[in-house]
Structures are given as structure tokens and as C-alpha cells.
Amino acid sequence: MRRAEAWLFAPGDPRRLAVLRIGLCGLLAVRLATGPYAELASQPAALFRPISFLRVLERMPPRGLVVAVQALAVAAAVLAAAGLWARVTLPLAWAAALPLVAMTSSLGKVVHNDVLLLLCLVPLLPAPTSAVWAVRPGGRKAPPRTPPSPGVAFGWPVHTAMVVVAGAYFFSGLAKLLHAGPAWVTSGNLRWVLYASSDQQPAPNPYALFVADRPLLAHLLAAATLAVELGFPLVLWRPRLAWLFLPAAVALHAGIGLAMRLDYSVMAATAVLVMVDWPAVADRLQPAADTTQPTRKEPSR
């Protein structure tokens, strides 16, 4: 427990936190700008299946309000991604996004695609995310100065988001074990899921049928899915395992997208943004090119 706490609150690279701010807020801005919120606002009240705090409403919020909140949320997310007044704009973007995303989960089923993004942004809300790689008010770039050294203020938001990503996959696997048990792998479960999904699509899905027609392959993929989900937290213990688990998780989402036409792209992008040490990758790719940023690897545990 002490080791875990020491890792969670270990000093971190301000650039990695800035990457999270830019990436996650950019992703949020795109998601909010393209979401069907205005269309959902015109949903007949009888079809409204509110989730969480939206239960206080009888129907979807009015269209005018939704469009206004959407505009505010997108603007705040863009400003936060740029690092402008991020102490205010990032929490504002998150708070404005919350009811909009809740609308998409108020059709009867929780949409998990956006949930991981929202949850990974939570530790960034009170954090000093714009210490580096931020535009200053007035459109000026940050004045040249010595970039902040790794510090505790930059570590825990990143590490907390990493725990959330690892936890999301682990709990997804755990839920399968708790609700279905070994039958999730050993029965025809995945085959029946894929056949049913293909049958509901306008045309037979070749990817779904390819797997469903091959029982052994279906069992192997089901076992691999469980292994990836339950094993994902190992990445926190051995960061190099990210090279195994992260591509596997992305492949899992891509496979679901191809075979079942279900969109988990935001969840996959969030996982990649959070789990990869992007400044370390950049340093490794350009060791001598950047003379203004000293090569700094985030301290390990």
C-alpha cells in the first residue's frame, strides 16, 4: 500500500501532464462538437430513460439550452486544450460536458465510450496542467523561461488517470467473471453475440461471421479478451507491458467496431493518451533535436 501511494504521489514531468490536458481536452472538444445533443433534445418525452442527475427531468432538456451548453462546452474545451485559463476552462468544459454526455446515456443504456474520458479528466480538474506547452492570454506563446522541473504537482494527476484506465479494463473483465463466470469463455457466448450482432446489421458482417463460424477462434478471442482486461493493471507495475496491453486493448476496440459496429474509439484514444509517456517517446525519437527541453524521463517508482 505504501509503495502504491509512493508511486501515486511521485514527482512527474509537467510535459506529460500538459499532453494529457491537450489530448484529453482536444478529444473532448471534438466529441462535444460532433455529438447528437441537439437532435436528442427533440426526443419524445415517452422515450426518455434518464440516467443519474438527469432523473430530475421529465424529458430531454430544451434544444436552445442544449445548443448553448454545447457551444460553451466546446469553447471551454478548446481553450483548456490550448492551456488558456485552464484552471477555469478545464473544469468548465468538464461540467458543461457532463449533462450533454448524460443525454446520450439516457436512451436506456449506459454509453461507456465517453465515460472513461470524463473520468480521466477528473484528476486534471484541480491540477496545474498548463505549466508548460500552453498559450498565454492575448495569443502569445509562453515566454521563454526555464521549464519547470518534475514535481509532485505534475505526477499524481497523471498517475491517477492511469489507475482509472487500468481499473476500467480490469473491472470490465471482473464484471464478466462475476456475471457469467468461466462460461464467458468456455460456452458459445462470443459466437452467439457475434451472430446476433451480424443478424441485426443491414448486411451480414463478414468479420463477425468469420469468428462466429469458428468455435475455437471464438473461444481463443474470448479468453484473450478476459486476459487483456484482467491483466491490464500489470501496466502500472511494469510500464513496459504497455507495449503489449495497449495495442491489445486498441485491437479489442477495433475488433468490436468492425464486427459489431459499436464505437469505442474515444475509450481507446483515452487509454492511449493516458498510458503512453509521450514526452519520453518524443525524447527518444529526437534526442538531439530539441535543445530547449532537457531530456527528462519521469521518475519511476
Added chain:
Amino acid sequence: MQPAAPPQARAPRWARRFVAAYLAVFVLCGLAGFEAWPLTGWRLFADARQARQPGWQAVTVDRAGRETPVPFRELPAGHQGFVQVLRGFPELAADRQAAVCQAWAEAVRARGGEVAAVRLYQTETDVSHRVGRRGAPPTRVLRYTCHDGKVDAPS
């Protein structure tokens, strides 16, 4: 924007409490399967499906008595929760059931369809029974007929 913390400083108490509280509720929801959105129990495809799968089918009926499946996937975004709405239909009060049928009928009429009634069938599909690249048609039983603002449930 914010001054960097001294490299060796401990994280402030508020940060430690914030992280501890956040991760505690995150883990609690994950372990117990609670849905406190945006916190969630992460039930993604968690149930083991059987080959025989129960379901529902909604069709519109025109004045000539012809049935046409409600084209839910072509309807606006607010109608895309039809699977869950159909599943929960028997638990709805009669006036809510009529309102749901009315909403679907109006959406179909808005696309130029003729709707004299809406029928809801309970189905059972054996997805292991294949006919070419498609599943065999489900067996179905008529459960509800919605017309003129009323809902009939044949016994």
C-alpha cells in the same frame, strides 16, 4: 501559469484526500457494479449469451393490414434506445405504453409511412440456427397492439 512545486515536496494534503476519495468511489463502483454515472460498474458485454435469445419486434400496420418493421436505425437519435424501451415495455403504465407507441408511429409517419396501428411481438431467436449468412427467422407472439391512443394486450 502556476509555479512548479519544489521537486522533493510531498503532495499537499488536499491532493492526497482528493485522489483517495476519487479512487475509493471509482473502485467501489467497479467492484460492486454500482451505476452512479459517470462512475460505472463497467458492465460491458458482461452476461454470457445463449444461442436462444429472447427479444422484441415492433411493426407498424397500415390500413390494408400490411406489417412493416419499424426502421429504428433510420429514425432520429432519440429513438435509438428502442431495444431497452421494448424490453421495459411490459413494466410501463398503460398511458406510458400508449405514449411510446405514439412516438414511434409519429416518427414513421414523419418519414412518409402510413401507420394505423403498432404491434409489438415477443420473439425468440435461435442464432445458432443459420440460413445462409443470416439467422433463421425468430418465433414470435403478439403481445401488444397500439391504436387510437389505446394499448390492447391479447391474453
